[in-house]
Amino acid sequence: MDSLVTQFEEARRQALESLRQAEDRQAVENVRIHYLGRKGVVPNLFREMGKVSPEERPLVGKTANQTKNEIQAAVDEAFNRLAEKEEPDAGVDVTMPARRHPLGTKHxxxxxxxxxxxxxxxxxxxxxxxxxxxxxxxxxxxxxxxxxxxxxxxxxxxxxxxxxxxxxxxxxxxxxxxxxxxxxxxxxxxxxxxxxxxxxxxxxxxxxxxxxxxxxxxxxxxxxxxxxxxxxxxxxxxxxxxxxxxxxxxxxxxxxxxxxxxxxxxxxxxxxxxxxxxxxxxxxxxxxxxxxxxxxxxxxxxxxxxxxxxxxxxxxxxxxxxxxxxxxxxxxxxxxxx
Ligand SMILES: [Zn+2]
The missing domain is CATH 3.30.930.10 (Bira Bifunctional Protein; Domain 2)
Known part of the structure; x- marks a missing residue:
């Protein structure tokens, strides 16, 4: 069986790849639940950490936290990206041409x-x-x-x-x-x-x-x-x-x-x-x-x-x-x- 470090890294790689391919917000949410949900991949790996030897624990703990944080950041980023795509009115698009207000002239x-x-x-x-x-x-x-x-x-x-x-x-x-x-x-x-x-x-x-x-x-x-x-x-x-x-x-x-x-x-x-x-x-x-x-x-x-x-x-x-x-x-x- 691969070491826990390897399993965390593999989970991160797969999660980020799935997020890159997600085409709507539901897909992103599914990825989030699969990896970060209460019974998801990452929490399950966390539970394995009790079996790790004291010498390995610092490295595994660091990798575990990094994995969780990076997947969470990638989920947030994917939500933002899709929100802009789906609701173009939601924000101010500074690249839109300005509205022209006709200027009067003196008679x-x-x-x-x-x-x-x-x-x-x-x-x-x-x-x-x-x-x-x-x-x-x-x-x-x-x-x-x-x-x-x-x-x-x-x-x-x-x-x-x-x-x-x-x-x-x-x-x-x-x-x-x-x-x-x-x-x-x-x-x-x-x-x-x-x-x-x-x-x-x-x-x-x-x-x-x-x-x-x-x-x-x-x-x-x-x-x-x-x-x-x-x-x-x-x-x-x-x-x-x-x-x-x-x-x-x-x-x-x-x-x-x-x-x-x-x-x-x-x-x-x-x-x-x-x-x-x-x-x-x-x-x-x-x-x-x-x-x-x-x-x-x-x-x-x-x-x-x-x-x-x-x-x-x-x-x-x-x-x-x-x-x-x-x-x-x-x-x-x-x-x-x-
Ligand atoms: Zn004349």
Whole structure:
């Protein structure tokens, strides 16, 4: 009969071989019972150890314990291996591809507003805000726009039953700021405006403006042109030129409209600029003394310029969008491009 040491080693060899071949957990459990169960091979061999001579006992005892521990470890390992195979959901598989969460983008109107406000802030302007629902006084009267002015027609303005209105421009914010603080003033007012326009490729009933106001001593038209030129360079590139044309607004004197040279064709003329080489941006001018009077500023001591710009107009130029309605349809295929 083989020595006990040999029998333990043979039992270990067979057990490990059976575990390697086990294809499900029941097979592993059967191996475990056969070798380690109460009446299994290994416990039976342990019982034989009483017959071993005292000299052999240390070696046999060591081999017996190693055998039992190694088979137990191999059983545990086999269970783990089969558990992963049978229940793929049981654990986290770090090799799985990650789930993608679609990232949104800023709306082109917000991008232009944020970029424009950033540029003016670097020039020392601070942001001022005002209500969308305005009084006739702030929207018209204080801006030197008398009651018989055509822009006050109900055809052009949304009036509420209580006489208030949806502001048609961001200029009333300038009035509110000047009412509250003495000069100097240097503000930009980004915001939403409303007019009773029939929607088409270039008109919308609600739109956004950014308006600027600078009041100080000895402010001139040259300062206005410098500010708008710097703005155009920062927003659209160093090559953009700014052009002033005489115009009329009730709240500025002199008034002007300003154009940027066409960024599509570099001023040579194209479809976008209707072959003029220029893109109309908006209006500006030196603040009318009547406006200063309405807010209690001394027009002998103080002068200032104001300018406005349509955010949609600039977004359409910057991103070459041909129809303003695209900006409001919330079509993700369109918005994802920005
Ligand atoms: Zn052009």
């Amino acid at each position: 082109p109107i917000s991008q232009v507003m944020d970029d424009a406000v950033d540029i003016f802030r670097r020039m020392g302007f601070i942001v001022a805000d005002g209500p969308d629902l305005e009084t006739e006084y702030h929207n018209f009267d204080a801006l030197n726009t008398p009651a018989d002015h055509p822009s006050r027609d109900v055809q052009d303005t949304f009036y509420l039953p209580d006489g208030r209105l949806l502001r048609t421009q961001t200029s009333p914010v300038q009035i509110r700021v000047m009412e509250q603080q003495p000069p100097p003033v240097r503000i930009v007012c980004p915001g939403r405006c409303f007019r009773r326009d029939t929607p088409d490729a270039t008109h919308s009933m609600n739109f956004h403006q950014i308006e600027g106001l600078y009041v100080d001593r000895q402010v001139s038209l040259a300062d206005l042109k410098a500010a708008l030129t710097m703005f155009a360079h920062e927003l659209l590139g160093e090559d953009v030129k700014v052009r002033f044309r005489p115009h009329f607004f009730p709240f500025t004197e002199p008034s002007l409209e300003y154009d940027f040279s066409c960024i599509m064709c570099g001023g040579r003329g194209c479809r976008v600029c209707k072959n003029s080489g220029w893109l109309e941006i908006s209006g500006a001018g030196m603040v009318d003394p009547a406006v200063f009077q309405a807010v209690g500023y001394d027009s002998e001591e103080w002068s200032g310029y104001a300018f406005g710009m349509g955010v949609e107009r600039i977004a359409m130029i910057r991103y070459a969008v041909s129809d303003i309605r695209l900006l409001y349809e919330n079509d993700l295929r369109f918005l994802k491009q920005f």
